[in-house]
Amino acid sequence: MAATTMTTTTANVAAYDGTPRSSSQALRQNLARGARRLTRNPLTVAGLVVVLGLLLLAAFAPWIATHDPFAQNLSKTLQAPGAEHWFGTDEYGRDIFSRLVHGSRITLYIISLVTIVVGPIGLAVGVISGYFGGWVDTVFMRITDIFISFPGLVLALAFVAALGPGLDHAIIAIALTAWPPIARLARAETLSLRKADFVVAVQLQGASSLRILVRHIAPMCLSSVIVRLTMNMAGVILTAAGLGFLGLGAQPPIPEWGAMISSGRRYMMECWWLVAMPGAAIMMVSLAFNLLGDGLRDVLDPRSE
Amino acid sequence: MAKTMTMNTPANGPTIQVDKLNLSFGIGASANQVLYDVDFSVEEGEAFGLVGESGSGKTTVLRCLAGQYDHWQGSLSIHGQKLGRKLDRARCRKVQMVFQDPYGSLHPRHTVETALAEPLAIHGIGDRDARIDAILSKVGLPLSFRFRYPHQLSGGQRQRVAIARALILEPRILLLDEPTSALDVSVQAEILNLLADLRVRDGLTYLLVTHDLGVVAHLCDRVAVMQQGRIVDMQECAALSGSMPTHPYTRMLVEASRHYSREMAQIAATDAAAASRVAA
Numbered sequence: 001m002a003a004t005t006m007t008t009t010t011a012n013v014a015a016y017d018g019t020p021r022s023s024s025q026a027l028r029q030n031l032a033r034g035a036r037r038l039t040r041n042p043l044t045v046a047g048l049v050v051v052l053g054l055l056l057l058a059a060f061a062p063w064i065a066t067h068d069p070f071a072q073n074l075s076k077t078l079q080a081p082g083a084e085h086w087f088g089t090d091e092y093g094r095d096i097f098s099r100l101v102h103g104s105r106i107t108l109y110i111i112s113l114v115t116i117v118v119g120p121i122g123l124a125v126g127v128i129s130g131y132f133g134g135w136v137d138t139v140f141m142r143i144t145d146i147f148i149s150f151p152g153l154v155l156a157l158a159f160v161a162a163l164g165p166g167l168d169h170a171i172i173a174i175a176l177t178a179w180p181p182i183a184r185l186a187r188a189e190t191l192s193l194r195k196a197d198f199v200v201a202v203q204l205q206g207a208s209s210l211r212i213l214v215r216h217i218a219p220m221c222l223s224s225v226i227v228r229l230t231m232n233m234a235g236v237i238l239t240a241a242g243l244g245f246l247g248l249g250a251q252p253p254i255p256e257w258g259a260m261i262s263s264g265r266r267y268m269m270e271c272w273w274l275v276a277m278p279g280a281a282i283m284m285v286s287l288a289f290n291l292l293g294d295g296l297r298d299v300l301d302p303r304s305e
Numbered sequence: 306m307a308k309t310m311t312m313n314t315p316a317n318g319p320t321i322q323v324d325k326l327n328l329s330f331g332i333g334a335s336a337n338q339v340l341y342d343v344d345f346s347v348e349e350g351e352a353f354g355l356v357g358e359s360g361s362g363k364t365t366v367l368r369c370l371a372g373q374y375d376h377w378q379g380s381l382s383i384h385g386q387k388l389g390r391k392l393d394r395a396r397c398r399k400v401q402m403v404f405q406d407p408y409g410s411l412h413p414r415h416t417v418e419t420a421l422a423e424p425l426a427i428h429g430i431g432d433r434d435a436r437i438d439a440i441l442s443k444v445g446l447p448l449s450f451r452f453r454y455p456h457q458l459s460g461g462q463r464q465r466v467a468i469a470r471a472l473i474l475e476p477r478i479l480l481l482d483e484p485t486s487a488l489d490v491s492v493q494a495e496i497l498n499l500l501a502d503l504r505v506r507d508g509l510t511y512l513l514v515t516h517d518l519g520v521v522a523h524l525c526d527r528v529a530v531m532q533q534g535r536i537v538d539m540q541e542c543a544a545l546s547g548s549m550p551t552h553p554y555t556r557m558l559v560e561a562s563r564h565y566s567r568e569m570a571q572i573a574a575t576d577a578a579a580a581s582r583v584a585a
Contacts, residue, residue, distance in 0.1 A: 204392065208427075
C-alpha cells in the first residue's frame with residue numbers, strides 16, 4: 001500500500017496518480033479495495049467458495065442432479081453410497097445426492113426470503129428508534145424486547161402452530177424471530193452516530209430527518225447489518241432445518257435438508273448416509289456463511305479501516 | 306458568487322445579537338446551568354472571538370446559534386430577526402458552521418463531491434457541477450479531489466472540504482468551532498490564512514470559538530473571554546496583544562499563551578506561506 005504514504009502538502013498530493021476522475025471510478029476503486037481485503041483471508045475465501053458453490057448448485061440443479069429427486073424406486077431402497085447412487089438412496093429408493101442438490105434451492109429460498117424481510121425491517125426499526133429517541137425509542141424497543149425474550153425456535157414453533165405447517169409459514173416464523181437483534185444493532189450504531197459532527201453538519205444544512213436517516217445514517221449502519229445478516233444466515237438455516245426436522249417446515253416430499261434428516265432418523269443406526277449427508281450439507285453451508293460473515297466484518301466495519 | 310443570493314442588508318441592528326442567553330441541562334434539583342446571561346453582538350463583516358478554557362461554555366453558545374439546542378432562554382437574533390428554536394431552511398442559508406474535528410465532520414462514505422452536492426440538493430439549487438468546481442478552487446483544493454473519499458485526504462484538506470461545504474450555500478455568517486485545533490501547526494496557519502482571505506473576499510461575518518489566543522489575534526477584531534458560563538471580559542484584539550489586560554482572568558490567559566513559543570508559530574507560518582506559493 002504505497003499509496004497510503006501520502007504527503008500532507010497540497011502540492012505533492014495533486015500529483016498522486018491514483019486520484020479518481022469520476023464518481024463511478026471512485027466507487028470502483030473502493031470496491032476493488034474491499035475485494036482485495038476480503039480475499040486476503042484464506043478462511044473467508046473458503047467460505048466465499050462454498051457459498052458461490054451453493055449458488056451454482058442451486059442454479060444448475062436439474063443438470064447437476066443425476067436422478068429425479070422425487071422418483072421412487074422400491075427395489076433399490078436404503079442402498080449404501082456407490083457408483084450408481086453417489087450418496088446412497090433413502091427408504092423410498094430416492095437418490096440422496098439429487099435430493100441434496102435440489103434441496104440447495106430450498107435452502108437458498110429460505111435464506112434469501114428471510115434476509116429480504118429481516119434486513120429492511122430491522123434496519124428501519126433500529127435507525128428510527130435510535131435517531132428520534134424519546135417515546136418512539138421506548139415503544140419500538142419494548143416491542144423488540146418482547147420478541148427477543150422468547151427463544152427463537154419456540155417462538156417460531158408457536159407461529160407455525162398458529163399458521164399451520166409449511167415452508168412459507170416457516171419462513172414467516174423465522175423472519176419474525178430474526179429481526180430484533182438486527183434492530184438492536186442498528187439502534188446502537190445510530191445512537192453513536194446521531195450526535196456525530198457530520199450528522200450535525202447536515203442538519204445545519206436544513207436536511208429533513210428522512211434524508212438524514214436514508215442518506216447519512218442508514219449507510220453507516222448497513223455494513224454491520226450486512227455482517228450480522230450473513231452471520232444470521234447460519235442460524236436461519238439451522239432453524240429452518242430444525243423446523244423441518246420437527247415436521248413443521250417443508251412438507252414431504254420436498255427435499256428440504258432438515259426434513260431429510262428427520263425422515264432418515266428411523267434408519268440412522270443401519271444407514272448412516274441418510275442423516276450424515278444432509279447433516280454435512282447443513283454444517284458446511286452454515287460454517288461457510290459464518291466464515292464469510294467474519295471476513296465481511298473485517299472489510300466493512302468502518303472501525304477496522 | 307454573491308449575486309445569486311438574497312442579500313440581507315443589515316439595515317436593522319447587528320448581524321448577530323445574543324441577549325441574556327441562559328441554558329441549563331437537567332431538570333429540578335439536578336439542573337446544571339451552563340450559560341449565565343450571555344450578551345454580545347457581532348457587526349456585519351466583523352470577526353468576533355470567544356475564548357476561554359474547556360467547559361467555559363463557549364462552544365455551547367455556538368451550538369445554540371447553530372440550532373443544536375432548543376431549550377435556551379433569552380433571545381438570539383440574526384440580521385435583526387429573532388431566531389426560532391428549530392432550524393429552518395432560510396436560517397441554514399444564512400448561518401453555517403465549521404467543526405473542530407475534520408475527521409468527524411465529513412461523512413466517511415461520501416466523496417467530496419457528494420458532500421458538497423448535498424446542501425445544493427437540499428435547497429434545490431441547480432448548476433451543481435459549476436458550483437462545486439468554483440467552491441473547490443475557492444478553498445484552494447485541486448479539482449481532481451472531487452471524487453476522493455475523506456480517508457484519501459489529509460487533515461488540512463478535510464478541513465478545507467468542510468469549509469467548502471459550509472460556504473457552498475453562500476451564508477453570510479460562519480460559526481467556527483475551534484477550526485484549527487485538531488490540525489498540526491503548519492496546517493493551522495494555512496487554514497487561518499484561508500479563513501482570513503475568505504472573510505475579506507466575501508465580506509463574511511465570523512464567530513470564532515477557540516482556546517488559542519494566537520488564533521484570535523490572527524483572525525479576530527474583538528474577543529470575549531468566557532469563564533464558567535459567563536462573559537467576564539470583552540476586548541479589542543489590538544489591546545490584547547499590546548498592553549496587559551485589566552481583567553485578572555484575561556491576564557492569566559494572555560500570560561499562559563505568551564509562554565507558548567511565539568517563534569515556533571512564526572516559523573510554521575512562513576513555512577505554510579512558502580508551501581502555498583508552491584501549490585499556486
